[in-house]
Amino acid sequence: xxxxxxxxxxxxxxxxxxxxxxxxxxxxxxxxxxxxxxxxxxxxxxxxxxxxxxxxxxxxxxxxxxxxxxxxxxxxxxxxxxxxxxxxxxxxxxxxxxxxxxxxxxxxxxxxxxxxxxxxxxxxxxxxxxxxxxxxxxxxxxxxxxxxxxxxxxxxxxxxxxxxxxxxxxxxxxxxxxxxxxxxxxxxxxxxxxxxxxxxxxxxxxxxxxxxxxxxxxxxxxxxxxxxxxxxxxxxxxxxxxxxxxxxxxxxxxxxxxxxxxxxxxxxxxxxxxxxxxxxxxxxxxxxxxxxxxxxxxxxxxxxxxxxxxxxxxxxxxxxxxxxxxxxxxxxxxxxxxxxxxxxxxxxxxxxxxxxxxxxxxxxxxxxxxxxxxxxxxxxxxxxxxxxxxxxxxxxxxxxxxxxxxxxxxxxxxxxxxxxxxxxxxxxxxxxxxxxxxxxxxxxxxxxx
Amino acid sequence: xxxxxxxxxxxxxxxxxxxxxxxxxxxxxxxxxxxxxxxxxxxxxxxxxxxxxxxxxxxxxxxxxxxxxxxxxxxxxxxxxxxxxxxxxxxxxxxxxxxxxxxxxxxxxxxxxxxxxxxxxxxxxxxxxxxxxxxxxxxxxxxxxxxxxxxxxxxxxxxxxxxxxxxxxxxxxxxxxxxxxxxxxxxxxxxxxxxxxxxxxxxxxxxxxxxxxxxxxxxxxxxxxxxxxxxxxxxxxxxxxxxxxxxxxxxxxxxxxxxxxxxxxxxxxxxxxxxxxxxxxxx
Numbered sequence: 149x150x151x152x153x154x155x156x157x158x159x160x161x162x163x164x165x166x167x168x169x170x171x172x173x174x175x176x177x178x179x180x181x182x183x184x185x186x187x188x189x190x191x192x193x194x195x196x197x198x199x200x201x202x203x204x205x206x207x208x209x210x211x212x213x214x215x216x217x218x219x220x221x222x223x224x225x226x227x228x229x230x231x232x233x234x235x236x237x238x239x240x241x242x243x244x245x246x247x248x249x250x251x252x253x254x255x256x257x258x259x260x261x262x263x264x265x266x267x268x269x270x271x272x273x274x275x276x277x278x279x280x281x282x283x284x285x286x287x288x289x290x291x292x293x294x295x296x297x298x299x300x301x302x303x304x305x306x307x308x309x310x311x312x313x314x315x316x317x318x319x320x321x322x323x324x325x326x327x328x329x330x331x332x333x334x335x336x337x338x339x340x341x342x343x344x345x346x347x348x349x350x351x352x353x354x355x356x357x358x359x360x361x362x363x364x365x366x367x368x369x370x371x372x373x374x375x376x377x378x379x380x381x382x383x384x385x386x387x388x389x390x391x392x393x394x395x396x397x398x399x400x401x402x403x404x405x406x407x408x409x410x411x412x413x414x415x416x417x418x419x420x421x422x423x424x425x426x427x428x429x430x431x432x433x434x435x436x437x438x439x440x441x442x443x444x445x446x447x448x449x450x451x452x453x454x455x456x457x458x459x460x461x462x463x464x465x466x467x468x469x470x471x472x473x474x475x476x477x478x479x480x481x482x483x484x485x486x487x488x489x490x491x492x493x494x495x496x497x498x499x500x501x502x503x504x505x506x507x508x509x510x511x512x513x514x515x516x517x518x519x520x521x522x523x524x525x526x527x528x529x530x531x532x533x534x535x536x537x538x539x540x541x542x543x544x545x546x547x548x549x550x551x552x553x554x555x556x557x558x559x560x561x562x563x564x565x566x567x568x569x570x571x572x573x574x575x576x577x578x579x580x581x582x583x584x585x586x587x588x589x590x591x592x593x594x595x596x597x
Numbered sequence: 598x599x600x601x602x603x604x605x606x607x608x609x610x611x612x613x614x615x616x617x618x619x620x621x622x623x624x625x626x627x628x629x630x631x632x633x634x635x636x637x638x639x640x641x642x643x644x645x646x647x648x649x650x651x652x653x654x655x656x657x658x659x660x661x662x663x664x665x666x667x668x669x670x671x672x673x674x675x676x677x678x679x680x681x682x683x684x685x686x687x688x689x690x691x692x693x694x695x696x697x698x699x700x701x702x703x704x705x706x707x708x709x710x711x712x713x714x715x716x717x718x719x720x721x722x723x724x725x726x727x728x729x730x731x732x733x734x735x736x737x738x739x740x741x742x743x744x745x746x747x748x749x750x751x752x753x754x755x756x757x758x759x760x761x762x763x764x765x766x767x768x769x770x771x772x773x774x775x776x777x778x779x780x781x782x783x784x785x786x787x788x789x790x791x792x793x794x795x796x797x798x799x800x801x802x803x804x805x806x807x808x809x810x811x812x813x814x815x816x817x818x819x820x821x822x823x824x825x826x827x828x829x830x831x832x833x834x835x836x837x838x839x840x841x842x843x844x845x846x847x848x849x850x851x852x853x854x855x856x857x858x859x860x861x862x863x864x865x866x867x868x869x870x871x872x873x874x875x876x877x878x879x880x
């Protein structure tokens with residue numbers, strides 16, 4: 149009898165422990181590995197005396213595998229354990245916030261520019277004097293707060309109008325015919341006029357679904373901001389004037405009125421819709437960036453000869469010498485709260501990534517990045533090559549000023565207004581209000597810290 | 598057995614209690630504490646007193662979200678309960694196929710909110726396109742009714758099951774006695790059945806009221822608060838405050854909003870419980 153009681157007590161106890169263990173372990177694994185896998189090579193770490201470890205919370209899900217592989221190589225060579233965790237698309241900020249609160253916080257993380265830095269600057273190690281800073285080809289890729297360098301841009305990307313050259317020729321034009329906004333308008337409207345005969349449209353759908361609206365509320369909106377900053381000679385502002393919003397309207401009108409679908413349907417179109425239209429040859433132009441290269445070429449739909457990226461002509465300034473929109477919104481930051489040896493290990497790791505043969509090769513070829521470091525390797529990405537050619541030919545790249553947009557909330561406001569405008573339920577004044585007044589409001593809210 | 602339970606009750610209670618404390622009580626207390634702080638990660642906080650509470654109304658979205666949520670809660674609570682009860686009445690009439698209908702009506706409840714939101718977005722957008730109206734994310738009125746339709750579709754079946762259980766517990770001799778006394782079927786319904794199922798009504802209104810007030814996933818996936826936050830409900834507003842803005846101060850403000858939100862839910866739920874409880878009768 150007594151034995152039975154003891155047995156039942158024991159079983160109940162085991163169940164209790166199992167239950168607790170179950171909930172604790174599932175809790176940690178679900179938050180840590182919310183999307184990517186972790187790859188730590190403890191075996192080799194144990195055999196050496198390397199101090200410190202690296203934990204990289206990666207922002208780009210499309211390069212997760214490549215980072216895992218690179219981390220493995222580094223661990224094999226040096227014995228320093230490198231963990232790479234990738235946050236799910238759109239979940240970086242959420243993941244970072246919960247990971248940073250843990251005892252084993254990421255030692256290396258990313259911010260997207262000055263505005264993103266506002267959240268995290270208390271956690272950023274000052275990189276002044278570090279090896280990697282000396283490797284940068286230009287000081288513009290260092291993210292500064294006052295005198296401190298808190299972030300390092302590690303990948304440069306370009307965006308513009310990706311053009312299907314074959315279709316453009318079918319319509320009777322070449323990319324050399326497009327040298328200004330007027331040219332672009334003429335070509336696009338001519339294609340639309342002959343759409344039935346040609347069987348394709350000028351632009352892929354300017355989808356305003358949340359998977360795609362960043363192409364307009366962020367990337368396209370960069371142009372009026374860029375030209376205004378140029379005029380004023382500033383690099384950020386608390387109150388945008390909206391000098392070039394009419395040009396913004398013109399190009400957006402061009403996009404939505406010469407598209408594969410009616411403007412009223414754009415609110416529901418996704419990024420995939422737009423890409424698939426381009427892949428299916430339903431449209432000539434597709435506004436997107438160099439990161440799309442792999443998606444467009446991987447299954448052989450397009451070869452390098454079919455594709456070109458032309459600048460987003462805006463009808464402002466010296467259009468003949470306008471280049472692609474080139475810049476970065478990927479900055480590496482080192483966690484200042486991490487133990488000293490982990491910080492050192494992290495600095496060594498990122499320096500190795502951009503200087504060593506393996507690191508630069510992996511970043512150029514496997515990840516398709518152009519990195520702003522002295523040891524960078526040639527990338528095979530055709531859009532990237534074009535950007536380099538244009539810059540070499542004396543064209544001025546349009547810098548990425550959208551990192552100075554006051555908040556995500558501002559972008560969403562502009563996005564909503566653009567969507568309503570495209571669908572006809574709102575007017576352009578709504579966009580102007582969201583753009584100009586929204587900017588002032590958000591900047592004021594940011595200032596009330 | 599009785600004795601064993603008396604002796605070993607801690608063993609049975611402890612696991613759940615511990616899980617409840619770890620997973621609910623502790624984060625809850627911590628959450629209230631955080632609403633008085635400025636922070637980026639929850640480890641590193643700076644006490645700011647009531648500052649966050651004063652800043653709740655600063656971004657002008659909280660009041661609108663509150664009004665929108667209240668309107669939605671009233672409409673959906675009434676609709677879901679009336680329709681759920683009607684279905685329950687129909688399906689306790691011993692007609693053929695009752696079980697199939699009960700199962701079918703219950704099924705939507707088994708699908709997760711986010712999935713439902715996207716499915717209904719496609720459906721409603723398809724319909725709106727045919728009618729040549731702007732899509733659901735472009736018009737707050739469509740957004741409002743879209744969420745109402747979605748919630749009705751999801752919740753009616755669940756409430757129906759509770760009402761069916763209640764109706765089946767109404768003693769047949771009571772109904773028979775009422776009939777013999779000459780009561781019409783309307784009188785049987787209002788004077789006998791409804792008073793007898795009052796406990797079910799309490800539960801169902803409580804569930805629909807709090808569910809509607811706290812609604813998040815369906816709101817996020819169906820409209821995402823579009824256009825320009827016009828269809829944003831409270832929970833989404835809080836989420837938005839927390840994540841869509843830059844600067845450490847917003848985390849605390851979001852947290853303060855959440856505490857206000859919690860108090861509102863508690864007050865409303867308590868009032869509702871008191872109101873419907875007072876109408877319950879002893880069986």
